[in-house]
Amino acid sequence: MELFLDTASLTEIRTMWDIGILDGVTTNPSLVAKEGRKFEEIIREICALGVPSVSAEVVATDTDGMLAEGRRLRQIHPSVYVKCPMTPAGLKATKILAREGTRVNMTLVFSANQALLAAKVGAAYVSPFIGRLDDQGQEGMDLVREIVTIYRNYKFPTKILVASIRHPVHVLEAAELGADIATMPFAVMEKLPNHPLTDLGLARFLKDWEKVPK
């Protein structure tokens, strides 16, 4: 499974990129707004690090506007995936952009039927927002399970990008279900390598090592 950071912070991205566990980055207008910097500049800098998949979202709500923004965004760098919202206008834009060779990440997906449509119009990624479903009292991971089944039934090549992840158990469950990608905040990714028994074990090894004659 590929691991993506859900952030527009270059500092966070560089940290995980340097460790070598980062496969991609997803951004959205809210994350970009937190940085107080120009959108395209941020996307360009993330791509320049060598990150192979960088999702950049359109903000137009009509198909023509999405097409104009999507075509502009894809010119920034070959690693850019254009994020279009799951609306009728977004589906139409995705179909056109996909035919032109642009890889589209269909975002704000909350139902399996929406995911079915995303695959049918040729989206490269579908992004079910599981944390936001959990927040509503609905089991977000059930949606991932449904999408995995549907995509396997019809051999759709669209990758399932589990989004709106809130904690490491979400990552684990997404992996168990066979999702292609999990995108998560920095605070979640930095927890993945940690285990108290690892720390304890290392401390014990180092203490014992002191007894070895040098």
Ligand code: E4P
């Ligand atoms: C995914 O591409 C979205 O940017 C993201 O996962 C949304 O997560 P949130 O529900 O924590 O805002």
